[in-house]
Amino acid sequence: MRESWRWFGPSDPVSLDDIQQAGATDIVSALHHLPNGVVWTPEEIAAHQRRIEWDERRQRPRPLRWSVVESIPVHEDIKRGLPSRDAYIAAYAESIRNLGAAGIEIVCYNFMPVLDWTRTQLDWELPDGSRALRFEQAALVAFDGFILQRKGAERTYSPGVWAAGQAWYEGHSEAERARLVRTLIAGLPGAEEGYSLDDFRAALAAYHEIGPAQLRENLVYFLKGVMPAAEAAGVRLAIHPDDPPFPLLGLPRVVSTEADVNHIFQAVPSLHNGLTFCTGSFGVRADNDLPGMVHRLGERIHFVHLRATRRDADGNFYEADHLDGDVDMYHVVANLLKEEQWRRANFRADAEIPMRPDHGHQMLDDLHKQTNPGYSAIGRLRGLAELRGLMYGLRRSLQVDHEG
Numbered sequence: 001m002r003e004s005w006r007w008f009g010p011s012d013p014v015s016l017d018d019i020q021q022a023g024a025t026d027i028v029s030a031l032h033h034l035p036n037g038v039v040w041t042p043e044e045i046a047a048h049q050r051r052i053e054w055d056e057r058r059q060r061p062r063p064l065r066w067s068v069v070e071s072i073p074v075h076e077d078i079k080r081g082l083p084s085r086d087a088y089i090a091a092y093a094e095s096i097r098n099l100g101a102a103g104i105e106i107v108c109y110n111f112m113p114v115l116d117w118t119r120t121q122l123d124w125e126l127p128d129g130s131r132a133l134r135f136e137q138a139a140l141v142a143f144d145g146f147i148l149q150r151k152g153a154e155r156t157y158s159p160g161v162w163a164a165g166q167a168w169y170e171g172h173s174e175a176e177r178a179r180l181v182r183t184l185i186a187g188l189p190g191a192e193e194g195y196s197l198d199d200f201r202a203a204l205a206a207y208h209e210i211g212p213a214q215l216r217e218n219l220v221y222f223l224k225g226v227m228p229a230a231e232a233a234g235v236r237l238a239i240h241p242d243d244p245p246f247p248l249l250g251l252p253r254v255v256s257t258e259a260d261v262n263h264i265f266q267a268v269p270s271l272h273n274g275l276t277f278c279t280g281s282f283g284v285r286a287d288n289d290l291p292g293m294v295h296r297l298g299e300r301i302h303f304v305h306l307r308a309t310r311r312d313a314d315g316n317f318y319e320a321d322h323l324d325g326d327v328d329m330y331h332v333v334a335n336l337l338k339e340e341q342w343r344r345a346n347f348r349a350d351a352e353i354p355m356r357p358d359h360g361h362q363m364l365d366d367l368h369k370q371t372n373p374g375y376s377a378i379g380r381l382r383g384l385a386e387l388r389g390l391m392y393g394l395r396r397s398l399q400v401d402h403e404g
């Protein structure tokens with residue numbers, strides 16, 4: 001697998017020099033400065049590519065390649081299926097063509113309405129003193145039912161969960177509640193939208209009439225619209241699963257399980273319609289068999305996020321060490337290496353799948369620095385080092401190393 005690393009652009013506190021030292025070869029990045037819905041022009045793409053691949057200070061190329069886009073955001077009008085979606089789909093297709101022409105062949109995106117990834121706490125202290133991201137069900141219910149006061153929220157939860165939400169609300173101060181609101185709706189790194197409470201209510205209301213069947217239909221419409229451009233440009237689309245993989249705040253979610261992915265693959269059979277296999281997102285559900293999913297969906301896995309979560313019986317989870325969560329990382333990685341081996345034997349040009357160490361704990365020096373939640377340097381460095389060791393050991397023992 002190619003070792004990649006997410007870079008948020010010049011304002012990222014983790015620099016390209018740092019990434020080089022982590023030993024990654026591929027960069028995962030996006031044109032975060034452009035508003036959702038606009039075309040990514042050849043000029044903008046080339047400028048970002050140069051920013052990444054040319055070392056200005058040393059006046060020489062960097063040993064880094066921008067090979068994955070994460071993400072071109074999908075405009076809300078496309079997710080909602082509004083008449084204006086056709087213009088946004090045409091713009092998306094144009095961006096795909098321009099990326100393909102620049103040699104960037106993998107585009108990760110998601111189809112989660114309103115919110116991208118969601119956590120309720122960004123600094124949960126672990127027993128070893130490092131900090132992790134966490135999702136606490138009671139905090140979400142406190143937000144949904146008691147801060148946002150969403151109509152019908154109570155019906156979404158069991159009485160026990162509702163009571164836990166109320167207890168969370170009553171047990172926390174105004175300042176703590178305000179912090180929860182910011183964590184939930186101000187936008188985590190890479191989420192291109194942030195909301196005020198009122199905007200957020202309006203954004204949710206827009207989905208009042210949209211259930212999972214409709215959202216799925218809108219996703220398929222989008223995919224059919226962009227697929228000809230992806231095929232012609234040699235670009236592989238890789239949908240990111242829902243994070244967390246269940247409906248939130250009454251919003252539908254349609255990329256949470258293997259059955260969801262199969263539906264998307266069957267509706268649009270092209271190999272260019274593929275998946276970002278995120279172990280952290282799929283792994284939150286005990287009913288997702290991750291090694292089996294890699295085995296069965298492997299042909300269309302174009303990009304991989306490796307991280308681990310630990311869940312409890314109440315629907316809470318936190319981000320664990322990369323090799324120490326609920327996910328069977330050993331068998332996931334083994335199956336990915338076997339998939340690569342299969343591709344090599346079949347002369348597929350995309351035999352090497354880029355992976356990135358996803359998220360990491362805030363630890364050591366990073367505890368005293370301003371970092372992007374989940375995206376501090378040292379925690380991801382630790383994750384990458386552990387995963388690299390796992391891959392090394394597996395390659396040797398499975399003899400899938402194409403170098404012999």
Ligand code: DNO
Nearest residue numbers: 071108109110116117190240
């Ligand atoms: C979070 C990321 C997500 C991901 C998008 C893909 O850390 O995995 O923000 O980039 O959902 O569009």
